[in-house]
Structures are given as C-alpha cells and as structure tokens.
Amino acid sequence: MDDALAEVQRLAGLSGEETRNKIVNSLRNTLYSIESQDETLDRIMFLHLQVAVVRVGINMKVFDLLHKSEQPLNLYEISRETNTDVLLTGRLMRYLSSVGMLKETAVDTFAATNVTRALANPGQEAGVRFFFDILGPTFQTLPDFLIDKGYRNITDKNHTVHQDAWKTSVDAFTWLSQHPKNFSDFNRYMATQRRTAPIWLSEYPLEAEIQGWDPKKPLFVDVGGGIGHQCVELIIRYPKLPGRIVLQDLAHCIDEALQSPVLDVMVHNMYGPQPIKGAKYYYMRAILHVLPDERCRTVLQNIKNAMSQESVFVIDEMVFPDSKVSWQAAQFDLTMMCAHGSMERTQTQWKALLDSVDLKIRDTYIYDSSCHQAVMAVVL
Numbered sequence: 257m258d259d260a261l262a263e264v265q266r267l268a269g270l271s272g273e274e275t276r277n278k279i280v281n282s283l284r285n286t287l288y289s290i291e292s293q294d295e296t297l298d299r300i301m302f303l304h305l306q307v308a309v310v311r312v313g314i315n316m317k318v319f320d321l322l323h324k325s326e327q328p329l330n331l332y333e334i335s336r337e338t339n340t341d342v343l344l345t346g347r348l349m350r351y352l353s354s355v356g357m358l359k360e361t362a363v364d365t366f367a368a369t370n371v372t373r374a375l376a377n378p379g380q381e382a383g384v385r386f387f388f389d390i391l392g393p394t395f396q397t398l399p400d401f402l403i404d405k406g407y408r409n410i411t412d413k414n415h416t417v418h419q420d421a422w423k424t425s426v427d428a429f430t431w432l433s434q435h436p437k438n439f440s441d442f443n444r445y446m447a448t449q450r451r452t453a454p455i456w457l458s459e460y461p462l463e464a465e466i467q468g469w470d471p472k473k474p475l476f477v478d479v480g481g482g483i484g485h486q487c488v489e490l491i492i493r494y495p496k497l498p499g500r501i502v503l504q505d506l507a508h509c510i511d512e513a514l515q516s517p518v519l520d521v522m523v524h525n526m527y528g529p530q531p532i533k534g535a536k537y538y539y540m541r542a543i544l545h546v547l548p549d550e551r552c553r554t555v556l557q558n559i560k561n562a563m564s565q566e567s568v569f570v571i572d573e574m575v576f577p578d579s580k581v582s583w584q585a586a587q588f589d590l591t592m593m594c595a596h597g598s599m600e601r602t603q604t605q606w607k608a609l610l611d612s613v614d615l616k617i618r619d620t621y622i623y624d625s626s627c628h629q630a631v632m633a634v635v636l
Contacts, residue, residue, distance in 0.1 A: 264283070267279065268280075273624075273625060273626065274625045277625065277626050281582075281583075306355055307384070307387075307388055307392070308388070309348060309351055309352060310352070310357060310375065310384060310388075311384060311385070311389075312348060313348065313352060313357070313375070314375065314381050314385065316338045316345075317338060318338055318348075318349070318352075318358075319357075319372050319375040319381075320376040321334065321337055321338065322334075322358055322366060322367060322368040322372050322376075323368045323372055323373050323376035324376075325367075325368070327367075328361045328362070328365045328367035329367075330364055330365045331345060331346050331349065331364040331365070331366075332364075334349065334366065346364065349366050356369070356371055357369075357371050357372060357375065358371070358372045359372075377448065378444065378448075379444050379447060379448020379449075379451075380445070380448060382440075382441040382442075382444035382445045383441070383445035383448070385441045386438060386441040386442050386445055389438060389441075390442075391591065391594070393421045393422070394417050394418045394421040394594050395594065396421070397420050397421040398417050401417045401420055409593075410593050410597045411548045411549075411597050411598075412548075412597050413427055413547075413548065413551075413596055414427070414597075416428065416593075416594065416595060416596060416597045417593075417594040417595070418431070418595045418596075427596070428595045428596055450485055453629075454623045454624045455486075455489060455623065456541075456570070456621070456623055456630075456631040457489065457490065457493055458623050459621040459622070459623040459631070460621050460623075460631055460633075462494070463494070465568070466497065466498060466536060469498045469499055469536055470498070470499070471498035471499050472499070473499055473500075473534060474499055474500045474532050474534070474536070475497055475499025475501060475535065475536050475537065476490060476497070476499070476501045476502065476535065476536065476537045476539060477502045477530075477532050477535045477538050477539065478501075478502065478503050478504065478540075478541075479504050479526050479530070479538060479539065479540045479543075479555075479559065480504065480505055480526050480540060480541075480543045481503045481504060481505055481509075481539070482505055482509050483505075483512045483513045483514055484503045484513045484516075484519060485514070486539065486541055486572075487501055487503050487514075487519055488514050488516060488519070491516055491518055499535075499536065500520055501518060501519050501520065502519075502520045502521075502522055502532060502535075503519055503520070503521045504521075504522045504523075504524035504526070506524075506525060507523045510522070510523050526540075526555050526558065527554055527555065527558070528558065529558055529561065529562075530558050530559055530561065531562075532562060533562050533564070534562070534563070534564040534566070534567060535562070535563075535567060536567060536568065537567070537568050537569075538559050538562070538563065538567065538568075539569075539570045539572065540555075540559075540569070540570070540572065541572035541573075542572065542573060543555070544556075544571065544573055545573050545574065545592055545598060545599065545600050545601070546592065546596045546598050547596075547598055548597060548598055548599075549612075552609060553609070553612060553613055556609075556610070556613045556615060557613050560613055560614070560615055560636065563635075565636060567635070568618070568633050568634065568635055569633075569635070570631050570632070570634070571606075571631065571632045571634055572629075572630075572631045573601070573606075573629075573630070574589075574601075574627055574628050574630070575601070575602075575603055575606060575620055575622070575628055575629075575630040576589075576600060576601065576602040576603065576628050577602065577603060577628065578602050578603055578604055582626055582627065582628065584626050584627050585600060585626075585627045585628045588600055588627070603620075606632065610634060615634050615635070616634065616635060616636075617632050617633070617634055618633045618634065618635045619632070619633040620632050620633075621633070
C-alpha cells in the first residue's frame, strides 16, 4: 500500500496540472467507490462541522502557530500559545488531525501539513472567513429558496438567495460594501487568488497580434478593471507596448487605482456607451459571469459599437465544457447563482450569448484547466 501511494505521489509530482487534476479526481472517485454507505453519509453530513472547526482553528491562530514552528508542538504548548483550555484544545486538535488538517505525530503532539500551511496563508484565512461567515448562511438558505420558487432557475439579481439569507433588498456587492470587515476579507482573498493563479497572458498570443500596431491608436482597454491588476501585469510583461493602455471603472475603484506612467485611468460605467473607439483590445475579466444574459447583452453591445474590424474583445472567464465540468468550477457556478442570480457558462452558452449580439468567438485559449479558466478572442 505504501509503495502504491508513493508511486501515485511521484507521478503527480512529475505531471502537468491537467494530469495532476485527473489523478486527484481518480483518487477521489476510488475513495467514494470503496467506502461504505455509512461512511459516505457520515462524510457528507458532517461537512458543516469540518468547515466550522477550521473556522475555529483560524480564530485560534493554531494553523499559523504550527506553520511557524520548526518542530511538532504538544497540546500544552499549543494551549499556552493560543490562550485556550487544554481539554477543549485537545478535542479540537484531535478532530482537525482526523480530517487531515494537521498531523498528530505522537500522543497530544501535532505538526503542520500542506493543508495546515494553506490555512495559515493570510489570504486563504480571509477566504475561509468570507465563505463561512457570508456564503455559509446563503448556502443554508438555498434548499428552502428553491422550494419557494418552484425550482426555477435564478436569474433575478433583485431577488437572490443571498437577499433572503441576509434579509436585504440590495444586491450582494452593495451589501458587502456596507459590511467593510467582510468586504475586506473578500478583497484579501481575491488578491491572493490573483497572485497565485495562472493568468491569461501565459497563453494568449499577444506579441504576435500587435505586430505593426499604430502606437497613436489605443491598444488595450480594461473595462471594469477594478484598481488595475491586469493592466499592471500587462505592462510588467510587455514594457514596450505600442499604444495607450486604459483602465476603466467606477469612481471608487479609479480613486484607488494602481499607478503607472503608461497607464491612463478613466471613470466609466460599462452600461453606457464605450468612449474609446477602435482599440486593438477591449478586455473584460470576471464580470459577465456576475450578470444574467439580458444585462450581458447591454454590456456586449456597448463594446461592439466601439470595435473596428481590427479590434478583439478579450473575454476572460470560465468556459465550461458541455460535459464533465470540474468540481472546482461547478461550485463557482452555484455560488454565482446564489449570490447574484447569474451563472458560469458552457461553450455552447457563450456562443449563443455572443451570437445574440452578432459577435463571434474567433479562438478560445484555456490557461487554467482545473477551473476551465480561459480567454475568448471575440470579433465582429
């Protein structure tokens, strides 16, 4: 058994990301196929407890404590450092060890694992807090919400599961802006994801496409680009790009925009006409998945009206295959539904949406296979 597991770990370490994901999914499916029905039910029914105790561990800073320690710590050391009751701490540590969040190396002695180290990352801590504190109650409300709605697809941003869960009439982003502590967790988590995740520039053939571009014409317009992470990444990778690089968003984002001498910032609402005409690239990342089709069409039409025959609209989103969607991606789809009344889209759904405004997908470049993250090069 040990030899077989060592060989699996070796193969996973030698493989690319796509093959590694296949190994992980195969191991998961093997586990599910050999566990008893009682084990299956116990695993599912106690998932709520698992994330709750992880949340407690984050509050106690126990993951951070073990991560920073060069050697295993005994229960009394952990209790002293976290200022917690020894008996309670022992019960929590025993549970966290049993579900693989840390490792029990001897009686009442514990050490960090890869999972512990992930949970000690400040950005990932913020993610756990946000998902448990804010999305947890939303997910708990989903079953009753669907019963009340007669199991109809959720498309109304003014009546989502989030609004029922939190007894509010405002949309999720407006609600978050009214809860700065939770919004801070969300932003910190998203910033961490941006730093560690692959990005579109690793796959898109930008250098080849901009050969001969007139530097007097706008090159890249990031529509709804927040404070400018994607623009700055573009500038760092390609410091001698021909043409203007423009960041557009609402005033509260532009006020906080990252600074660069070659970056123009512009207050712009994407629901209004696009003021920059004939750019080589119009870029939009992780925006359309928050919007139902009808609102997407408004945004798409505004971009289309500004495009020339040379323009490319680069849409950076998840592009699901029509079958066998990964679990990582599927859970984001249902999160979008609960929070925003929106959706992640399949290849077929993206094509239908773009066809409806007379735009077509020229190419699709997948840069993160685990979440089907891709950029679509869309043209007139």
